[in-house]
Amino acid sequence: MKTLRSKILLLLFPFNLFGIPQYLYAFQTEYAREVVNTLASDDFYGRGYVKNGDKKAAEFIKKEFERFGLLSFEDNYFQSFNISINTFPKQIQLSINGKKLTAGKDFLVEPGSPSVQGTFEVVELTADDILSNDKFRSKLIEIPDKFTVLLPYEIKEITELKKTESDRFNSILGFLKYGFSRNPSAGFIEFTESKLTWSGSTRVEGKASFIVSSSALSKPIQKIKVDVQNKFFENHETQNVIGYVEGERTDSVITLMAHYDHLGMMGEAIFTGANDNASGIAMLLSLAKHFSTNKPKYTIVFIAFGAEELGLIGSKYFVENPLYDLSTTKFFLNFDIAGTGDDGIQVVNGSVYRTEFDRLVQTNQEANLLPAVRIRGAACNSDHCMFDQKQIPGFYIYTRGGIQAYHDVFDRPETLPLTEFRDYYQLMIKFISEL
Ligand SMILES: [Zn+2]
Numbered sequence: 001m002k003t004l005r006s007k008i009l010l011l012l013f014p015f016n017l018f019g020i021p022q023y024l025y026a027f028q029t030e031y032a033r034e035v036v037n038t039l040a041s042d043d044f045y046g047r048g049y050v051k052n053g054d055k056k057a058a059e060f061i062k063k064e065f066e067r068f069g070l071l072s073f074e075d076n077y078f079q080s081f082n083i084s085i086n087t088f089p090k091q092i093q094l095s096i097n098g099k100k101l102t103a104g105k106d107f108l109v110e111p112g113s114p115s116v117q118g119t120f121e122v123v124e125l126t127a128d129d130i131l132s133n134d135k136f137r138s139k140l141i142e143i144p145d146k147f148t149v150l151l152p153y154e155i156k157e158i159t160e161l162k163k164t165e166s167d168r169f170n171s172i173l174g175f176l177k178y179g180f181s182r183n184p185s186a187g188f189i190e191f192t193e194s195k196l197t198w199s200g201s202t203r204v205e206g207k208a209s210f211i212v213s214s215s216a217l218s219k220p221i222q223k224i225k226v227d228v229q230n231k232f233f234e235n236h237e238t239q240n241v242i243g244y245v246e247g248e249r250t251d252s253v254i255t256l257m258a259h260y261d262h263l264g265m266m267g268e269a270i271f272t273g274a275n276d277n278a279s280g281i282a283m284l285l286s287l288a289k290h291f292s293t294n295k296p297k298y299t300i301v302f303i304a305f306g307a308e309e310l311g312l313i314g315s316k317y318f319v320e321n322p323l324y325d326l327s328t329t330k331f332f333l334n335f336d337i338a339g340t341g342d343d344g345i346q347v348v349n350g351s352v353y354r355t356e357f358d359r360l361v362q363t364n365q366e367a368n369l370l371p372a373v374r375i376r377g378a379a380c381n382s383d384h385c386m387f388d389q390k391q392i393p394g395f396y397i398y399t400r401g402g403i404q405a406y407h408d409v410f411d412r413p414e415t416l417p418l419t420e421f422r423d424y425y426q427l428m429i430k431f432i433s434e435l
Helices: 002-012 022-039 042-047 052-067 126-133 133-142 156-159 163-178 276-291 314-321 354-367 384-388 421-433
Strands: 078-087 093-096 107-109 116-125 147-150 186-191 208-213 223-228 229-244 248-257 264-266 269-271 298-305 331-335 345-348 373-375 394-400
Touching: 022 042, 022 052, 022 276, 042 052, 042 264, 042 269, 052 229, 052 248, 052 264, 052 298, 078 314, 093 208, 116 133, 116 186, 126 133, 126 147, 126 163, 147 163, 147 373, 156 163, 163 186, 208 223, 229 276, 229 314, 248 276, 248 314, 248 421, 276 298, 276 331, 276 421, 298 314, 314 384, 331 384, 354 373, 354 394, 354 421, 384 394
Parallel strands: 116 147, 147 186, 186 208, 248 298, 248 331, 331 394, 345 373
Antiparallel strands: 078 229, 093 223, 107 208, 116 223, 229 298, 264 269, 345 394
16 A cells, blocks of 8 residues: 555656655665565564574574665674673473463573473562562572472562662572572563563573563462573674775765674574664665765765674674774764654754754755654763764664554564654655765
8 A cells, every 4th residue: 555655646746855866776675675574584583692593693694785875994894703692593492380381472581591391480589578578588499400480570579679678689689580699490480561671691590580471470370391401602703894985085084884784593583673773774774875875075974883782792893893993083983773654753862962963953954754763962872872982973863653563573664664764764865975
């Protein structure tokens, strides 16, 4: 339906107000869709460290850079570095009272978990048991070689506590979950009413631990059966992918960045990361494509970072081992989550670089593009943070509104709408050209 409608509009209005043929924009959205569908397909294994998903994604980006004729600082576009990473390449099983749960939908294994196999008895705990010294002590006696299970509790119960009490709760939770050497349990399960949100880990913790959706709870829990096998890589080689387009002026550089890595696989569950951040790479590549045939005023460096999800490791490596003089950076833009936009975009560092923010707002208003351009202060929540720490000016921009899937198995290409991608892309071209 949508495609048909836009084709009809295209025939009626082949040129928009700015004299840029509309088919160019349509083409760009098509290209972005292609990039998202490719990078977030199951064949890229969630761009993590099972089945070399990271390498496969990096190779794809490298081929696109090559195709657009981007220049490279070294013999190729790769900047390699090593990471430690805990992975789960084999099927993960968790059954409660004989009912087999689905990995990714019903439960997650904590990313730092070691292997654990077997059938176990459980010790159930409530938030109240943890908060009371006496109750917790009596439970502690029961836990050796059993799974400790924390039953659903209201987060509110904990956040409204006195600081000393909530500190106690969190440190006991950490003890149960990550199993410091004194924890004699076989493992830990926490039931939650919140959405399941996964991450990655660069180390292996003491105990295996799960977070389970409270909808999968069947009380009382009599037996649990688990099978988790982790595989830890001490020194996995991964990479940033870096290219540039020379501008009319080469004394200053504009740096565009997006991370391509995501969480990979947890057993059979694939975290495809369509919004986070195949969409940001789609923006990066769309802009690389544009500026490779439209010579920019300043040289533009394009960086696809690896290992962002593990704690901004790729960007940290880059600012410590830069391929150009970072002090010549006129401005940077970091694209991390670009797939919706129903509520416009949010601009991290907007209040830090107010002149550029005001210009962005004005450009957006004049061209009547995005529904909103919202200001935000500094936040160390993506790769730009490493540039912030070096006092290099720039924005981190993300889209707002629309689907809420995030760090879960539901962040998939078939449900990512790219609602405002075309307008966002158009705004970025204008903004970069005006810098
Ligand atoms: Zn991200």
